[in-house]
Amino acid sequence: MALEVRRLRPAPADDRSDFRSGNIDLDRFFQRFAGQNQFRHHIGTTYVAIDAGVSGGFVTVAPSEIVVPDLPPTIRKKLPMYPLPVLRLARLAVDARYQGRGLGSALLRSVLTLARRMADELGCTGVVVDAKPDAVTFYEKLGFIRLGVLAGQLGDRPEPLPMFLELAAIPEPAGE
Numbered sequence: 121m122a123l124e125v126r127r128l129r130p131a132p133a134d135d136r137s138d139f140r141s142g143n144i145d146l147d148r149f150f151q152r153f154a155g156q157n158q159f160r161h162h163i164g165t166t167y168v169a170i171d172a173g174v175s176g177g178f179v180t181v182a183p184s185e186i187v188v189p190d191l192p193p194t195i196r197k198k199l200p201m202y203p204l205p206v207l208r209l210a211r212l213a214v215d216a217r218y219q220g221r222g223l224g225s226a227l228l229r230s231v232l233t234l235a236r237r238m239a240d241e242l243g244c245t246g247v248v249v250d251a252k253p254d255a256v257t258f259y260e261k262l263g264f265i266r267l268g269v270l271a272g273q274l275g276d277r278p279e280p281l282p283m284f285l286e287l288a289a290i291p292e293p294a295g296e
């Protein structure tokens with residue numbers, strides 16, 4: 121069965137109880153909060169990667185904004201100084217049993233597609249993520265660059281690294 125990425129559906133359609141990525145905070149978020157954040161509070165939308173009928177991974181996104189001084193000088197040029205719209209990749213995890221099979225990159229590519237849609241319909245300068253140190257290389261493979269923001273901003277341990285992918289660096293979908 122082909123890999124499918126689609127919006128999370130309320131339980132029992134998408135059973136999340138058995139999800140284990142190796143990161144307990146991400147697992148807890150997916151199991152307890154992703155649904156209510158999406159269906160009740162509308163503060164973030166979760167997409168799941170379905171592999172052979174199972175939710176093997178998820179990504180949660182929400183609109184956000186970035187201030188121009190946080191952007192690298194090459195991107196900063198010509199942009200106005202007020203906060204600019206971005207798509208925030210808030211959380212991403214793949215079940216340990218499914219890691220290394222392309223689910224993470226499929227979820228990340230779906231976020232890039234959402235950023236293009238957001239740019240067309242609402243405005244969006246790119247995608248931001250606070251990457252866990254172990255996942256920095258993973259994001260770099262799809263073109264994300266590191267942003268030089270003060271360490272310790274979020275108080276997490278280990279410190280996440282802010283990263284950014286500008287809209288112009290997102291490949292056009294085939295056929296456009």
Ligand SMILES: CC(C)(COP(=O)(O)OP(=O)(O)OC[C@H]1O[C@@H](n2cnc3c(N)ncnc32)[C@H](O)[C@@H]1OP(=O)(O)O)[C@@H](O)C(=O)NCCC(=O)NCCS
Pocket residue numbers: 141142143146211212213214215218219220221222223224225226250251252254255256257258261
């Ligand atoms: C990071 C994560 C989402 C990657 O998902 P995945 O499905 O295993 O990744 P893929 O199979 O799509 O791998 C894509 C590429 O990234 C590489 N990669 C995957 N995880 C990586 C990591 N942690 N560090 C460096 N490279 C990584 C793969 O080797 C692969 O490279 P290739 O294309 O050259 O073969 C997954 O390992 C995970 O859930 N980790 C725990 C939670 C986490 O760290 N989430 C990120 C929060 S910011």
